[in-house]
Amino acid sequence: MVEDYFATDLDFDALADQLPWRTDPVMEKRIRAWHGLRLLRQPLGEALLAFLCSSAKQIPHIAQLCERMAARFGEPIWGGVNALPTWARLAEIPESDLRACSLGYRAAFVHQTARRLAASPGWEAKIMSAPYAEAHAWLAELPGVGPKIADCVLLFGAANYEAFPVDTWILRAMAERYGLRGWRPAQVAQFGRAHFGPLAGLAQQFLFSGERKEKK
DNA sequence: CTCCAGGTCTGGT
């Protein structure tokens, strides 16, 4: 996972008036605990690849998969370190070679998505500029990309802060802290966007960070 | 040896 790209254009203090949830008792606590928290900003293609590998994997494993793909198929960028392969490059790679990077069943997703993208010139510009709902729907059509991964791609790869990814952590956080017990992920995602507004994705990061810290 | 992990897809009700 590339961790060198941090959003620098989100000045939290200057955005106070755009954070209606700042007075939310749950979020107020999280914000205090994580003052200055920032959103990862990745190139769109990298975000898509990284999160396409994320299903049913622990975070260190996802990084491991990305490093293997970079080492085998990426271009060198810095002292022996390679970039992640581009989607154009991935489209040329047989699924069996991807499996050799320990992608498991995700190899088929990467392979099929790569071919789909190769047949969709201009997809990146479209995702970067389309309204949330449209971009989300298009991404979720890709093999292996469901609602959660589509939201992560938009949030981290397209700076679309409306996206509110609902993973196991957020599902539990919203159930415990907001009383949404028994809600389905799609319902929780809609609640998050409605409750937190245009910067729902930033709120999601506070919740995510807080929830993971609790476990330790 | 079992269980689970920043889910998604498929085939059952």
Add this chain to the structure above:
DNA sequence: ACCAGACATGGA
């Protein structure tokens, strides 16, 4: 629409 299982791999 909603609910299991399957899906590869690796670490606890």
